[in-house]
Structure formats: C-alpha cells, structure tokens
Amino acid sequence: MPRVRRCRQPGCHLMVKLPDHYCAKHYEHEAEYLASRQKWTRSGDQATMHKYNTVTRYRTYDKQEQYQFYRGKQWQSLRQLALDRDHYICQYCGRSNSNTVDHIVPIEYDQQGMADVNNLATICRSCHYAKTQWEQSYYGTGQGNQRQDVQPIRSVDKIVPFLGRQRKR
Incomplete structure (x- = not known):
C-alpha cells in the first residue's frame, strides 16, 4: 500500500x-x-551561516564578547541566582514559570552591568519582546540603531509603564 x-x-x-x-x-x-x-x-549552508555570524551576530568586538559571556559558566550561575531570587516569576507582569533572565539595563548600552546580578530580572517571553522593542527606541540598541545619550533606568518598576503591562501582585 x-x-x-x-x-x-x-x-x-x-x-x-x-x-x-x-x-x-x-x-x-x-x-x-x-x-x-x-x-x-x-539557507543552512556554510556561506550563509558564516555571513550571519560575521555580519549580524558578531558585528562588532563587543557583540563577540557578549556572545562568549552568554556561553560561559559565569552567566549560567548568575542566571540561576536571578531565577532563584525571583522564584521564576516575571518581574514585569507577574506571570509564573518564566525562565528567561534579562539585563534591566542592556549590556549593549552599559557594559559595566554585564555580570551584576542586581541588573538581572526574570522575564516572560511576551514582556521580553516588548522590552526589547522599548530598549531599541529608548537606548538605541540593536543593529542599525543610533545609541542614545539617555539616563539608564535601573528599576523594573519604572520600566513597566513603558511596556504597557500591568503587574499581577
């Protein structure tokens, strides 16, 4: 058959x-x-992957450094500390079972907070997407954007209104 x-x-x-x-x-x-x-x-061939890595992912020395940081043991331990501290609850909307950890002030804007656990917060996917969009307009992060000279916001509570979210607490 x-x-x-x-x-x-x-x-x-x-x-x-x-x-x-x-x-x-x-x-x-x-x-x-x-x-x-x-x-x-x-699109999965070596030439395409090489172009993606050299042009998009590792476009500058700082991006290469960030990539290496996220692959290391230091990031894994910091990430776990933040998840345990926040009890896997999104600090932006209060959704439980969130397992993504994000820098409050993006490291692309401020390299000093890269390994600071106080600059980390547990975040759900939808809030992470909204926060990334907001960061690109506020800080000027992301490929093709011009970095803005603004005061960094270091508090989750002050960022939440910009995301259009309401916290469940």
Missing part, C-alpha cells in the same frame, strides 16, 4: 501519494511549495 498524506491546500481533505504535497485539483501550487522549501534548505 502506498504512503499517503493529506493535501496541503487549506480546507482540502483529499489524500495524495507521497512524495506529492497537493492533490490533482490543487497541483498548480506544488512547484511554488517546492521552490519555497528549496530556499530554506539552501
């Missing part, structure tokens, strides 16, 4: 024989789907 799968067209429940992805009715989408798959399989 041949192996089959469901047609990839939304709402179509016909079964097609492998290796096809679409039924006879929707077969015109097959070439487009295969082309998109090829695009992503090619």
Whole structure:
C-alpha cells in the first residue's frame, strides 16, 4: 500500500501519494511549495551561516564578547541566582514559570552591568519582546540603531509603564 498524506491546500481533505504535497485539483501550487522549501534548505549552508555570524551576530568586538559571556559558566550561575531570587516569576507582569533572565539595563548600552546580578530580572517571553522593542527606541540598541545619550533606568518598576503591562501582585 502506498504512503499517503493529506493535501496541503487549506480546507482540502483529499489524500495524495507521497512524495506529492497537493492533490490533482490543487497541483498548480506544488512547484511554488517546492521552490519555497528549496530556499530554506539552501539557507543552512556554510556561506550563509558564516555571513550571519560575521555580519549580524558578531558585528562588532563587543557583540563577540557578549556572545562568549552568554556561553560561559559565569552567566549560567548568575542566571540561576536571578531565577532563584525571583522564584521564576516575571518581574514585569507577574506571570509564573518564566525562565528567561534579562539585563534591566542592556549590556549593549552599559557594559559595566554585564555580570551584576542586581541588573538581572526574570522575564516572560511576551514582556521580553516588548522590552526589547522599548530598549531599541529608548537606548538605541540593536543593529542599525543610533545609541542614545539617555539616563539608564535601573528599576523594573519604572520600566513597566513603558511596556504597557500591568503587574499581577
């Protein structure tokens, strides 16, 4: 018996024989789907990865230093200290079971707070995303942004209103 799968067209429940992805009715989408798959399989080659690492991830000496810091034992122990201190609760919204630790003042802006446990806070994913967006506009962090000359905010309580979050406490 041949192996089959469901047609990839939304709402179509016909079964097609492998290796096809679409039924006879929707077969015109097959070439487009295969082309998109090829695009992503090619993106994993060494040249693409090298470009990503040298241009995006490690674009400056500071970014290389940060990457090495996050891979080290010192970061792992600091991270665990912050998680234990905060009891795995997001300090920005109060959500439990948060296991991400973030620098309150980003190290891209202030290198001095890189290994300071008082500059760390447990944060959930949605708050981390919102805080990163806010940091890029306030501090000017991130690729392509111009660093701003502003006073660093070192308190989670003062950052929360900028994120549009309300704490559950």
